[in-house]
Amino acid sequence: MTLSRRTLLKSVGLAGAGLAVPSLGQMALAAPMAPAPVLHQFRLGDAVITALLDGHLSLPSGMFTGADPETVAQTLAGTFYREDAQGLEIPVNGYLVERAGQYTLIDTGTAALMGPELGGLMGALAATGVTPDQISTILLTHMHPDHAGGLLNADGSAAFPNAELVVADAEWGFWHDDAIMASVDEGSRGFFQMARNAVAPYADRMKPFSGEAEVAAGFSAMPLPGHTPGHSGFMLDAGSEQLLFWGDVVHSTALQFRNPDWTIPFDADQSLAAQTRKAMFDRAVADQLLVTGMHLDFPGLGRVERDGGAYAFDQAPWQFGL
Template identity: 55%
Template sequence: MTINRRHFLQGAAALPAAAAIFPATARQASASAPKAGQQVPGVYRFTVGDAEVTALLDGHIDLGTQLISGYDADKAATAMARNMQSTVNDAVRIPVNGYLVNTGDRLTLIDAGTAQLMGPTLGNLGAGLAAAGVKPADIDTVLLTHMHPDHSGGLVDAEGNAVFENAELAVAKAEWDFWYDDAILAGVPEGNQPFFHMARNTTSPYRNRLKLIEGEAEVAPGFSSLPLPGHTPGHTGFMLNSGNSSLLFWGDVIHMTGLQFAHPDWTIAYDMDPAQTAETRRKMMDQAVADNLLVTGAHIDFPGLGRVHRDGDAYRYQAAPWQYAL
């Protein structure tokens, strides 16, 4: 409905009658209600061209500041205050997002969340899918940005069976080869070996419907891959092109919205090649600025949709406004 002067005056004229019907005493609440203490499922829909995208919040992680390379508490406080954020018990609270794309012909899921692998504040992507009215069996393709457990954990259930029973799994060949290399596994510190086991356990049920991606290629109708190495060897972004619109799903190019746009050279302990990670980040943010790209990522503040702008030698993030109609 479009509000105009006539509608406004008609509504105003009705106010005295409404007041007569509902006296002031009837408007007073007399009972308290218990607090819910938890969020509702994180689900948000928006459109990109002819495609409908559903952002799905798997939950959140508190990333300890000791894991951030280059961290400066004063600089961090200034940057986070600009984003209406603050640390929580010496940690930066970040989301874990996944994205469902409905082109009308196919359902494509980008990253699958954590399931039970990373604690009680995560594992809600499946509930988000259910709230969106989508069954796991409806998914045609899962595009995996990389094989860390907060992206691949939701591929399997508690018994290790494939959750998306009809879906093809697409992941970069460089990523697959790294996590499945027994020589690399044998050579890493014992504390890092569980990451290899989780990567294998969550993806191996899809071996018989696996697409290994090399370079820039069409990976599903409307989607092309974009190598974004550094965070992991085969870390990959996916570009959705629909109608005259595009959206870049850039995985873990950014982990901390409140910090890494302002300090793009800050990396985290889980970046396997920190120098390459920072280089890839600056390259992608420069491209996002130059092309006025709409971007989203697994750890950008939910629903994780917006644009990148230059801010001196650094950058700033502009969240997209709520899309009221689809």
């Protein structure tokens, strides 16, 4: 299933919250077959990190708030990015981190929620030889279905039977707020229900956090609000090196480094999302941070650089072997 512009632009206002989210009711369709496994492993300090590709979705450039055809054409000119009739291809990534025999998964992909071009993360995980019961911790950047959908098996049971689920208090609270859910239109309530369903089997082993806190051995949280109220990144301290998993700070590598003010309807608070993105870019440049993200071009590892009055992403070369 390719996400249509109509589906993506069906956004709603959340009364009293100053937020908006699009309906995902049309996305809750079973995928007949997941993509072939795609993964990439690399070593960073004392950690082995595996980028797991869940698949891709297509987003039309016209859905980005602030985008205009002329600026889009100028941004894409001279690059390898091409927009077809469905839009620009946007990857959905998850990351497995192994340290001292312990496995942490950062986001879980879509499972069968968003169509046949997605849902490949579990197959990629299987290709590593790591089984779901070996995952001890899941760090959830936020509760959108392309990040939390893979928490469930097809029968609704927990896909990771031994994992502690780490999610921001603000994120959990937002999606479980009955008043907010009641204030949106009926179609958009499915978005809330999917989020609730995804985390329900983990309620008795959920570890909440707020602010910049240590959330697991070697991991600290970084609040990055705007995309959702509790949207968070996670900084890995791998001994000699660090890596920030920044979630959905960027949805389009092709467009948003050059145009950091451009947002999408999935950003609950679009102004705050743009503010957070630019602040994160500035910090990444100043601190020469190594970053990765769930929608950066797979495998998504690199550094942010200044490019005149805008920014650019310097993708790390593919690493062969460990």
